[in-house]
Amino acid sequence: MSPEHEASAPEHEIAIQLLGVNKWFGAFHVLRDINLSIARKERVVVCGPSGSGKSTMIRCINRLEEHQQGRIIVDGIELTNDLKNIEAIRREVGMVFQSFNLFPHLTVLENLTLAPRWVRKMPRKQAEEIARHFLERVRIPEQADKYPGQLSGGQQQRVAIARALCMQPKIMLFDEPTSALDPEMVKEVLDTMVELAEEGMTMVCVTHEMGFARQVADMVVFMADGEIVEMAPPEVFFTNPKEQRTRTFLSQILH
Amino acid sequence: MASQGNQQQLPSGILWLRENLFPNWWNALLTVVVVWLLVELVWRLADWVILDAVWGAVDPEGLVPYDEQWRLLLSAAVVVGLVIVTMVRLARGSALAAVWAVGAVFIAVIMWDMVASIETNASPEACRAPEAGACWAVIGDKYRFILFGRYPFDEQWRPLLAMVIFIGLIVFSCLKLAWKPWLALVWAGGLVVCAGLMYGGFWGMRFVNTELWGGLPLTLILSVVSCVLAFPLAIALALGRRSDMPIVRAICVGFIELIRGVPLITVLFMASVMLPLFLPSGVTIDKVLRALVGITLFAAAYLAEVVRGGLQAMPRGQYEAADALGLTYWQKMATVILPQALRSVIPPLVNSFISTFKDTSLVVIISLTDLLLAAKVSTADPLWRPYFVEIYVFVAVIYFIFCFSMSRYSQWLERDLARGQRRDARQKVAVMARSGPEGGGA
Numbered sequence: 001m002s003p004e005h006e007a008s009a010p011e012h013e014i015a016i017q018l019l020g021v022n023k024w025f026g027a028f029h030v031l032r033d034i035n036l037s038i039a040r041k042e043r044v045v046v047c048g049p050s051g052s053g054k055s056t057m058i059r060c061i062n063r064l065e066e067h068q069q070g071r072i073i074v075d076g077i078e079l080t081n082d083l084k085n086i087e088a089i090r091r092e093v094g095m096v097f098q099s100f101n102l103f104p105h106l107t108v109l110e111n112l113t114l115a116p117r118w119v120r121k122m123p124r125k126q127a128e129e130i131a132r133h134f135l136e137r138v139r140i141p142e143q144a145d146k147y148p149g150q151l152s153g154g155q156q157q158r159v160a161i162a163r164a165l166c167m168q169p170k171i172m173l174f175d176e177p178t179s180a181l182d183p184e185m186v187k188e189v190l191d192t193m194v195e196l197a198e199e200g201m202t203m204v205c206v207t208h209e210m211g212f213a214r215q216v217a218d219m220v221v222f223m224a225d226g227e228i229v230e231m232a233p234p235e236v237f238f239t240n241p242k243e244q245r246t247r248t249f250l251s252q253i254l255h
Numbered sequence: 256m257a258s259q260g261n262q263q264q265l266p267s268g269i270l271w272l273r274e275n276l277f278p279n280w281w282n283a284l285l286t287v288v289v290v291w292l293l294v295e296l297v298w299r300l301a302d303w304v305i306l307d308a309v310w311g312a313v314d315p316e317g318l319v320p321y322d323e324q325w326r327l328l329l330s331a332a333v334v335v336g337l338v339i340v341t342m343v344r345l346a347r348g349s350a351l352a353a354v355w356a357v358g359a360v361f362i363a364v365i366m367w368d369m370v371a372s373i374e375t376n377a378s379p380e381a382c383r384a385p386e387a388g389a390c391w392a393v394i395g396d397k398y399r400f401i402l403f404g405r406y407p408f409d410e411q412w413r414p415l416l417a418m419v420i421f422i423g424l425i426v427f428s429c430l431k432l433a434w435k436p437w438l439a440l441v442w443a444g445g446l447v448v449c450a451g452l453m454y455g456g457f458w459g460m461r462f463v464n465t466e467l468w469g470g471l472p473l474t475l476i477l478s479v480v481s482c483v484l485a486f487p488l489a490i491a492l493a494l495g496r497r498s499d500m501p502i503v504r505a506i507c508v509g510f511i512e513l514i515r516g517v518p519l520i521t522v523l524f525m526a527s528v529m530l531p532l533f534l535p536s537g538v539t540i541d542k543v544l545r546a547l548v549g550i551t552l553f554a555a556a557y558l559a560e561v562v563r564g565g566l567q568a569m570p571r572g573q574y575e576a577a578d579a580l581g582l583t584y585w586q587k588m589a590t591v592i593l594p595q596a597l598r599s600v601i602p603p604l605v606n607s608f609i610s611t612f613k614d615t616s617l618v619v620i621i622s623l624t625d626l627l628l629a630a631k632v633s634t635a636d637p638l639w640r641p642y643f644v645e646i647y648v649f650v651a652v653i654y655f656i657f658c659f660s661m662s663r664y665s666q667w668l669e670r671d672l673a674r675g676q677r678r679d680a681r682q683k684v685a686v687m688a689r690s691g692p693e694g695g696g697a
Contacts, residue, residue: 064575090581101576105595114590115580167580 014073015040015171015202016061021070023056030056031067032227038219040170043203045213045234048223049249054206057223058173061204062093075170091119094164098176100156102148108135108159109144112166119167127166134162138192154185158192165196172196174205210254214238222246305331307388309381330362348667379638393642394649397633401650404469404624410461414472417452420445421475429664431671442483449476465543469624471653473543477615477625481550482608488551489558494588496563507559514556519617522549527621546618554611561603565596598672605665609658626650 016038023031030053038044046054059065060072063079063086072079074089103111112131116122122130135141138158140151148156157177164172174193178186190212197203197216207213213220213234220237222230222245230237230246238254241247277283305327337358341351382390394401403411424445427433433441453472456462468476495507514522526549527542534540569592577587597604616627624632630650634643 062579064578087581087583090579093579095576095579097572097576097579099572101570101572103573103576103591103595105598115582118586118590119581119583163580 013040014038015042015075016204017071017073018057018060019071019073021057021060021067021072023053023060023065023067023069030226031060032225034070034228036221036228036231038202038204040202041200042218043197043201043216044205044219044221045217046204046206046221046223047208047210047213047249048229052223053226054221054223055175058175058204058206061171061173062090062095064095091167092170093173094167094169094171095173095175096157096160096164096177098179100148100153100160100180102156102160102163104148107145107147108140108151111148111159112163115163115167130166130168131162134165135159137165137195138162139188152185153181154188157181157185157189161189161192161196171202171204174203174207176206176208178207178209208253210238222249224249301331303388305388307386309384309387309390309392326365326368329365333358333362379642382642389648390639390642390645393639393645396639397636397646398649400470400633401626401629401646402470404473404629405467406469406472407461407463407467410455410463413452413455413460413463414468414470417449418472418475420449420452421472421479425479429668446480465541468543470629471626473618473623474612474615474626476543477547477550477618477623478612481547481554481615482611484547484551485554485558485611488555489562490593492555492559493562493566496559497566511556511559514553515560519550519553519614520620522553523617523621525549542621542623546621546623550611550615550618553614554607557607557611558604561600561607562597564603565598565600566592568599569596598669601665601669601672605661609661612657612661613654626653 014037016036018034018036021031021034022029034057036057046058048054056065060067060079061074067079075092077085077089079085079089102108103114106114109128109131112134113122113124113127116127116130117124120127132141132144135144138161140155140158143151143155143159148159151159161177177193178189181189186209190209193203193205193212194216203216205212205217217234220232220234221228222237222241222243224245230241230243232241237246238250241250276286306324337355340354379390379392381387382392399408399411403414406414424442427441428438451457452460453468453476454463454465492507492511495503496511498504498507523546526545530545531539573591573595574587577591582590616625618625619628619631622628627650630646634640634646
């Protein structure tokens with residue numbers, strides 16, 4: 001069993017493609033002409049001031065939000081209103097939320113095996129083996145039989161990462177995974193994410209952790225007011241940003 | 256500090272009394288007055304219910320004979336003991352249930368001779384005595400009719416057995432170990448056996464039409480079967496009401512609002528009087544079945560709103576997490592949303608079940624002889640006419656036993672389902688264990 005991501009399908013080297021994506025919440029234009037192309041094994045960090053539409057953008061990728069204009073192609077499948085496509089994409093895209101969203105009525109192990117058993121139709125034993133493997137990877141194998149409410153925030157978020165990984169997704173989306181954590185727990189979650197990045201997972205991560213961006217990102221995307229303002233590799237992004245808005249933002253969070 | 260040290264030497268019981276009942280002079284006065292009122296009330300009640308009661312023609316006076324009264328006093332003492340054990344929490348959970356069961360069996364045994372004599376010797380004469388209290392002899396005379404209605408007298412072992420099986424099924428379903436898919440099969444089998452017993456018509460059992468069904472078995476059948484059927488229907492209605500599909504939503508909203516907008520009596524009337532008018536002549540639907548459908552639809556509309564409340568209270572993140580994992584709508588509902596949503600609405604759900612159980616007494620208006628109507632009919636006997644209070648008390652006790660059991664079960668279920676998931680539960684115990692000896696020494 002090799003849960004690590006392997007590019008078994010080289011026919012589409014592009015993992016995620018957003019073409020001219022627009023979205024409105026009522027009259028509020030939340031995403032403006034988003035064009036973004038993410039290659040396999042690429043790690044992209046999305047940052048920007050709050051309300052800039054970065055969370056909305058990555059939530060469009062697995063259709064937690066619906067876009068109104070443009071095209072989104074994930075893993076070679078176009079995101080349309082066809083439920084089959086949506087479910088196919090969701091099977092291949094794991095997501096980690098700001099507020100963990102673990103299932104409080106299930107034990108950690110049940111949280112991890114739920115989707116593999118129901119969606120992948122995996123036998124219970126196999127699902128539990130995989131679950132224990134990933135709990136080992138996020139370094140909390142001893143918490144398997146506890147309920148989420150009995151874990152610390154950092155542990156819960158690591159369980160949430162393990163839960164997404166149990167579906168053996170090709171792409172992982174992180175929506176501000178450390179924003180709801182106490183400061184002393186941020187590191188344990190980031191460490192887990194760094195390991196995952198080093199193994200070659202395709203990752204899109206909305207975060208304000210610039211250290212993480214410097215360390216693992218292939219590309220940093222800066223968004224403001226619903227558009228992508230600047231997109232650059234971290235060494236360029238942090239040292240020599242082109243746009244004034246980027247410079248203002250960086251000066252605000254990096255002092 | 257001095258007073259603290261002083262208090263610690265007193266036994267904790269006296270300390271508790273002083274803190275809670277006699278903290279100052281006017282509270283102490285209040286305590287004394289209330290206790291006196293309670294004692295007075297209990298004494299008078301006991302007088303009427305037990306000591307002066309006529310239990311049947313056990314002796315010519317009708318009162319409980321002197322050398323038999325120990326049975327009553329011992330039983331009362333056991334009940335008081337059980338209440339105390341419950342209140343001071345000497346035993347809990349299943350241990351408490353076991354203690355009560357043992358107590359009940361004990362009382363049954365010591366009371367048996369006396370109660371057994373009631374049925375054979377019941378006569379209203381003794382109740383007419385001026386000093387007589389409650390006339391329980393009337394129950395002895397009427398209980399067969401109250402419990403089984405017009406069901407043929409010689410065949411009443413059949414509804415009794417059906418009822419025992421039925422209650423057994425309910426109790427069994429309350430156990431967590433029974434919460435498996437095969438429970439549906441157990442119910443199907445149990446209901447077939449019950450129906451077979453009630454209808455008869457084979458193996459030498461006389462066929463008994465539903466027209467003759469009545470009493471407690473009828474009340475149980477109407478309430479339990481309609482609740483069991485209404486529950487899944489209610490979940491479907493609640494999901495439908497929150498559906499994205501406009502037609503499904505409209506149908507569900509329309510149904511719920513229509514049914515909730517009219518009284519149950521109207522629904523029963525429609526089911527029993529109006530429905531046959533629309534059926535082709537010659538086609539008849541059984542009256543009990545019609546009542547069952549009416550109550551089911553009515554209960555479903557109310558339960559649906561309770562379930563919807565639970566669904567709406569679910570955080571959006573739970574839906575999103577399930578979606579993001581690729582679960583389909585039905586998988587998401589069955590594994591993530593409903594288990595949590597239903598658990599959060601156990602109290603109002605049980606509230607609805609209890610009120611449905613009592614609402615079944617409204618089938619009197621379509622002249623089904625349920626427990627309450629059977630009781631009412633038995634008060635019409637001119638011989639026993641003055642003693643209708645006793646009959647209604649008897650019926651009230653039966654209703655109470657069922658409703659109170661439901662209420663207790665739901666409280667237990669709530670606690671049990673929450674166990675292990677609360678972070679604070681274990682920590683509290685740990686904190687208490689740690690601070691216990693220090694707290695005592697301070």
